[in-house]
Amino acid sequence: xxxxxxxxxxxxxxxxxxxxxxxxxxxxxxxxxxxxxxxxxxxxxxxxxxxxxxxxxxxxxxxxxxxxxxxxxxxxxxxxxxxxxxxxxxxxxxxxxxxxxxxxxxxxxxxxxxxxxxxxxxxxxxxxxxxxxxxxxxxxxxxxxxxxxxxxxxxxxxxxxxxxxxxxxxxxxxxxxxxxxxxxxxxxxxxxxxxxxxxxxxxxxxxxxxxxxxxxxxxxxxxxxxxxxxxxxxxxxxxxxxxxxxxxxxxxxxxxxxxxxxxxxxxxxxxxxxxxxxxxxxxxxxxxxxxxxxxxxxxxxxxxxxxxxxxxxxxxxxxxxxxxxxxxxxxxxxxxxxxxxxxxxxxxxxxxxxxxxxxxxxxxxxxxxxxxxxxxxxxxxxxxxxxxxxxxxxxxxxxxxxxxxxxxxxxxxxxxxxxxxxxxxxxxxxxxxxxxxxxxxxxxxxxxxxxxxxxxxxxxxxxxxxxxxxxxxxxx
Amino acid sequence: xxxxxxxxxxxxxxxxxxxxxxxxxxxxxxxxxxxxxxxxxxxxxxxxxxxxxxxxxxxxxxxxxxxxxxxxxxxxxxxxxxxxxxxxxxxxxxxxxxxxxxxxxxxxxxxxxxxxxxxxxxxxxxxxxxxxxxxx
Numbered sequence: 001x002x003x004x005x006x007x008x009x010x011x012x013x014x015x016x017x018x019x020x021x022x023x024x025x026x027x028x029x030x031x032x033x034x035x036x037x038x039x040x041x042x043x044x045x046x047x048x049x050x051x052x053x054x055x056x057x058x059x060x061x062x063x064x065x066x067x068x069x070x071x072x073x074x075x076x077x078x079x080x081x082x083x084x085x086x087x088x089x090x091x092x093x094x095x096x097x098x099x100x101x102x103x104x105x106x107x108x109x110x111x112x113x114x115x116x117x118x119x120x121x122x123x124x125x126x127x128x129x130x131x132x133x134x135x136x137x138x139x140x141x142x143x144x145x146x147x148x149x150x151x152x153x154x155x156x157x158x159x160x161x162x163x164x165x166x167x168x169x170x171x172x173x174x175x176x177x178x179x180x181x182x183x184x185x186x187x188x189x190x191x192x193x194x195x196x197x198x199x200x201x202x203x204x205x206x207x208x209x210x211x212x213x214x215x216x217x218x219x220x221x222x223x224x225x226x227x228x229x230x231x232x233x234x235x236x237x238x239x240x241x242x243x244x245x246x247x248x249x250x251x252x253x254x255x256x257x258x259x260x261x262x263x264x265x266x267x268x269x270x271x272x273x274x275x276x277x278x279x280x281x282x283x284x285x286x287x288x289x290x291x292x293x294x295x296x297x298x299x300x301x302x303x304x305x306x307x308x309x310x311x312x313x314x315x316x317x318x319x320x321x322x323x324x325x326x327x328x329x330x331x332x333x334x335x336x337x338x339x340x341x342x343x344x345x346x347x348x349x350x351x352x353x354x355x356x357x358x359x360x361x362x363x364x365x366x367x368x369x370x371x372x373x374x375x376x377x378x379x380x381x382x383x384x385x386x387x388x389x390x391x392x393x394x395x396x397x398x399x400x401x402x403x404x405x406x407x408x409x410x411x412x413x414x415x416x417x418x419x420x421x422x423x424x425x426x427x428x429x430x431x432x433x434x435x436x437x438x439x440x441x442x443x444x445x446x447x448x449x450x451x452x453x454x455x456x457x458x459x460x461x462x463x464x465x466x467x468x469x470x471x472x473x474x475x476x
Numbered sequence: 477x478x479x480x481x482x483x484x485x486x487x488x489x490x491x492x493x494x495x496x497x498x499x500x501x502x503x504x505x506x507x508x509x510x511x512x513x514x515x516x517x518x519x520x521x522x523x524x525x526x527x528x529x530x531x532x533x534x535x536x537x538x539x540x541x542x543x544x545x546x547x548x549x550x551x552x553x554x555x556x557x558x559x560x561x562x563x564x565x566x567x568x569x570x571x572x573x574x575x576x577x578x579x580x581x582x583x584x585x586x587x588x589x590x591x592x593x594x595x596x597x598x599x600x601x602x603x604x605x606x607x608x609x610x611x612x
Contacts, residue, residue, distance in 0.1 A: 039484050041484070066484045066485050067483065067484040067485060068485060068486075068592075069486070069590040069591070069592035069609055069611065070590075070591075070592070073485050090590075093611070094587040094588045094590075094611045095587055095611075130577065130582060131511065131551075131575055131577075131580075131582035131584075131585050132551045132574075132575030132576075132577055132582065134551070186545060189549050190545065190548050190549055199585060200582070200583070200584050200585040201584040201585060201612050239548050239549075242544075242548075242587040242588050242611075243545070243588075245587070245588060245611075246541050246544075246587075246588035246589075249588075249590070249591065250534065250537070250538075253534070253591065265591075266591040266594065267590060267591040267592045267594075269591070402484075402485070403484055403485050406482055406483065406484070406487070407487055407510075407583070407584065407612070408480050408482075408487065411583070433577045433581075433582075434577070434581045434582055434583050435581055436512075436581045436582075436583040437581070437582070437583040437584060439583075440583050440584065476585075
């Protein structure tokens with residue numbers, strides 16, 4: 001992106017001045033190198049989001065922003081229902097409530113060294129991954145409704161976890177306002193056999209080692225010590241969420257003229273929050289959030305079974321579970337007045353700071369854990385929310401590294417076996433059903449996650465707490 | 477003939493044909509090529525598909541999403557397609573086989589077809605392009 005057309009607010013904040021149909025400015029949080037590396041399409045998408053009705057304060061891009069559909073990935077925008085604000089399917093994405101869950105194991109790196117290959121093989125066999133896989137849970141219609149309403153709480157009631165798990169999940173594992181009746185027959189059919197599956201593409205389950213601690217006090221509050229073994233699970237609402245995203249994108253395109261919305265581009269399909277289409281989408285999207293939370297809960301259960309068999313001394317407890325493709329209703333203070341806003345985060349993580357009333361007691365003084373996923377060979381990070389980020393970005397931060405290279409180019413550049421062998425030489429075990437998938441997800445195809453996290457830290461969006469190095473990666 | 481075109485996070489698919497129908501068929505091959513080598517997919521099972529939309533571009537997205545749905549729920553991949561379009565209606569057959577992970581090495585699941593870079597036009601007499609970005 002050409003920075004000469006941006007107003008530089010600071011070394012880590014750039015503004016696209018409001019002009020033409022823009023109701024608010026665009027704000028990009030990144031250092032100069034990251035902004036320059038961003039596609040011009042990011043500017044275009046940030047600008048177009050700023051033109052949507054009822055947008056409040058600014059259209060934001062996080063340091064890992066890249067070209068998406070409709071909204072940029074790494075995009076954040078809040079809308080006021082009372083000011084004609086909209087909800088957008090493209091502002092949430094197809095993989096509704098895709099997110100990261102991190103677990104303590106109570107183990108140190110030395111504890112798993114002798115059994116890490118066995119663990120990798122057992123996890124790979126226990127957790128369905130990739131295309132064509134399916135879980136062992138088959139939901140009937142009543143079970144589907146209960147899952148869509150209850151989220152991770154439903155999974156715990158079924159015996160796949162404990163009540164303590166729910167305290168460490170956003171909204172205690174269940175999003176209110178889900179409307180199972182708004183979820184189509186097709187979306188239900190896609191999900192019937194997919195509970196507890198990881199999916200494919202950039203989704204993974206990793207065993208990781210805490211290899212750096214930047215903020216000892218917050219790390220202690222999160223229960224993180226140097227050398228600890230952590231488990232990270234990255235996946236979303238599977239076929240159900242994909243189908244809901246697909247269906248409502250079209251519904252919103254067709255209904256837009258009826259609601260008097262002139263879309264600058266069809267990919268920005270949206271509906272007024274206070275409309276039948278908007279409310280139906282919100283009900284279906286919230287059901288998909290519950291599906292994603294239930295899915296990560298079931299995968300947690302399957303992971304616990306593997307550890308109970310191989311390393312029974314392990315104690316898998318949740319650090320936190322955060323979603324990064326959502327629209328959530330939150331209270332934010334704008335110009336001294338508390339307002340009820342619909343905050344879209346697409347490829348962006350909620351990052352509530354210390355004192356936020358929605359955080360579990362354990363994080364009231366530290367701020368919430370912000371879980372940033374890496375790729376197979378690169379680090380992941382745990383950050384903490386800052387109180388000041390509410391003013392900057394509606395308490396939002398980045399979600400990962402973002403791709404630097406297309407899948408096709410990655411596949412032409414690397415062979416899956418080479419990638420697996422090279423990572424094995426570095427001490428990282430990869431298990432995946434697809435050699436081509438591994439090539440497309442090669443670490444070199446992603447941007448430098450450390451640079452993205454540094455930018456988020458220095459911009460004040462969230463603060464660095466610990467870095468995690470992969471040891472085992474189960475890739476879909 | 478089909479190609480993929482650049483998109484930073486996802487993949488652009490483009491079908492090229494002498495007619496609109498052929499461009500739709502080739503776009504479907506390009507969709508399969510996001511997941512696996514279409515040459516590796518045998519034609520053992522044939523399914524019928526019907527879509528309807530008065531907007532030809534939205535009909536293209538509907539067609540691709542119908543295939544995404546069938547691939548997901550049948551756990552199949554498709555490699556051969558025949559499309560007939562009559563006004564707003566599309567009638568098609570897709571031929572393929574169940575996923576065999578070892579042989580197909582499926583790389584990435586397509587979540588859905590999007591309206592990004594969506595276009596359907598006859599770029600010159602007898603050459604149609606049908607394209608959009610798909611979310612993976």
